[in-house]
Amino acid sequence: MEEYFGNELVKKFEEMMENNDELYFDTEELEDIIVYYLELGDFNYADMAVTYGLKLHPNSLEIKIKKLEVLLEWEDYNTAKVLIDELKGTSMENTDFLVCYAKYYSNLGNPKKSIEICKLALDLNEEENFLNNFIADEYVNLGDPFSALKYYQQALKDDPSDEYSLENTMICFNELNKSDEAIAFLNEYLDDFPFSEVAWSEYGQFYFNRKNYEEAIKGFDYMLAINSSAVGVYASKAACYEALLQYQKAVEVYEEMLELEYTKAFTYYKIGLCYKALKQPIIALNSFQKALREDPQFYLAMMEQSYLYEEMGGMPEALHFAQEATLLNDSNLDYHKRLAFLYIDAGKFEESLACLKKLVVEEPSRFYNWYAYTEVLMLVSQYEDAITVLYAALKSHDRAELYYQLSNCYFNLDNLEKGGEMLENALERDASMMTDMQKKYPYIKEEVKKAKARVRKKN
Numbered sequence: 001m002e003e004y005f006g007n008e009l010v011k012k013f014e015e016m017m018e019n020n021d022e023l024y025f026d027t028e029e030l031e032d033i034i035v036y037y038l039e040l041g042d043f044n045y046a047d048m049a050v051t052y053g054l055k056l057h058p059n060s061l062e063i064k065i066k067k068l069e070v071l072l073e074w075e076d077y078n079t080a081k082v083l084i085d086e087l088k089g090t091s092m093e094n095t096d097f098l099v100c101y102a103k104y105y106s107n108l109g110n111p112k113k114s115i116e117i118c119k120l121a122l123d124l125n126e127e128e129n130f131l132n133n134f135i136a137d138e139y140v141n142l143g144d145p146f147s148a149l150k151y152y153q154q155a156l157k158d159d160p161s162d163e164y165s166l167e168n169t170m171i172c173f174n175e176l177n178k179s180d181e182a183i184a185f186l187n188e189y190l191d192d193f194p195f196s197e198v199a200w201s202e203y204g205q206f207y208f209n210r211k212n213y214e215e216a217i218k219g220f221d222y223m224l225a226i227n228s229s230a231v232g233v234y235a236s237k238a239a240c241y242e243a244l245l246q247y248q249k250a251v252e253v254y255e256e257m258l259e260l261e262y263t264k265a266f267t268y269y270k271i272g273l274c275y276k277a278l279k280q281p282i283i284a285l286n287s288f289q290k291a292l293r294e295d296p297q298f299y300l301a302m303m304e305q306s307y308l309y310e311e312m313g314g315m316p317e318a319l320h321f322a323q324e325a326t327l328l329n330d331s332n333l334d335y336h337k338r339l340a341f342l343y344i345d346a347g348k349f350e351e352s353l354a355c356l357k358k359l360v361v362e363e364p365s366r367f368y369n370w371y372a373y374t375e376v377l378m379l380v381s382q383y384e385d386a387i388t389v390l391y392a393a394l395k396s397h398d399r400a401e402l403y404y405q406l407s408n409c410y411f412n413l414d415n416l417e418k419g420g421e422m423l424e425n426a427l428e429r430d431a432s433m434m435t436d437m438q439k440k441y442p443y444i445k446e447e448v449k450k451a452k453a454r455v456r457k458k459n
Contacts, residue, residue, distance in 0.1 A: 400430035
């Protein structure tokens with residue numbers, strides 16, 4: 001297919017439409033125009049070309065089949081079915097029609113019927129590579145990787161350079177847990193096609209997935225020898241060195257990768273992680289800062305800076321970067337937990353409450369989210385709010401700690417009766433905590449004897 005600006009037929013057709021003219025095109029020309037628009041994904045213009053083509057050549061099977069392709073793209077299956085029924089009598093030995101017919105059933109979620117039609121098309125000895133891939137994909141939809149493997153391998157025989165067939169062949173081997181067969185197949189393929197980038201990439205990934213990182217590096221090196229600009233392969237190779245704890249070598253690979261990239265933030269971030277693992281915090285910090293210069297909203301680098309500053313004793317900076325990272329990634333609960341800890345460490349209890357509240361809303365099944373939230377509410381003397389939260393916590397966590405907290409809240413609010421009642425509940429559930437709780441909540445100290453006596457009497 002010609003490029004757009006060199007396609008004289010398309011130019012002629014579009015000028016005709018713009019000028020509201022009527023020019024003559026033969027069926028082959030119209031077919032080329034329609035195929036151009038279908039490949040471009042411009043289905044409106046493809047439909048206009050089909051409509052005009054059928055006006056000129058109302059009995060053309062080729063144009064009617066192109067109309068069927070447009071209908072399938074538009075998911076107009078009712079109209080497509082009518083057209084299929086019309087064409088079946090004359091087009092069952094037309095590969096393009098059979099492909100559309102198979103797509104119709106595939107799109108409707110009937111892969112068995114789709115496979116049946118594709119096999120009819122294979123008998124015509126045209127488009128074998130495409131049809132074998134189509135059949136394999138449908139077997140994947142049926143959850144049958146064994147049959148899919150057979151047809152992907154056949155598609156690869158039809159076209160040994162077909163990367164799609166090769167990648168999916170390896171996926172099927174993996175799903176079938178046929179590791180020995182997979183690597184044997186791959187080695188045989190590489191013997192025949194030693195300059196296949198995809199095959200060497202698959203080789204590297206095969207060994208990477210099995211934690212044989214030295215062999216994986218060999219595969220990635222072969223691929224880089226073929227194509228030194230394959231950015232993703234550098235990342236895979238560096239990941240192997242990281243897995244081997246050879247962080248300096250990983251850094252060297254990432255630095256090679258930097259020379260090829262336009263977006264470098266993530267690579268600087270990975271370099272920073274390597275230097276962090278090498279216990280070189282200053283260089284790591286510098287790398288994370290470079291990542292942020294590349295992408296000022298890269299929250300991963302922000303949070304790593306927060307961790308490093310904490311390790312180095314720079315708590316205000318640690319808090320600042322944790323705030324920024326959490327603001328940019330508000331859905332990350334681990335970030336909220338860390339931010340809450342840093343606020344509490346800095347004595348900013350009020351500020352920590354928003355994070356703690358989010359944790360109990362998002363993770364109500366985690367007991368210590370509730371416990372921490374109510375602890376801070378009590379620290380800032382919000383006892384009534386703490387009581388409300390504690391009763392909500394008790395619905396899913398019938399724990400002694402919560403009753404000790406409730407007793408402390410009621411005693412601080414001078415409600416001695418309720419405080420005593422909650423203390424009794426706490427003692428009944430776990431009296432062994434009493435010593436720790438007295439240290440934590442001195443107010444309950446003098447009430448313990450009374451509560452213990454009441455519990456003994458009740459029992």
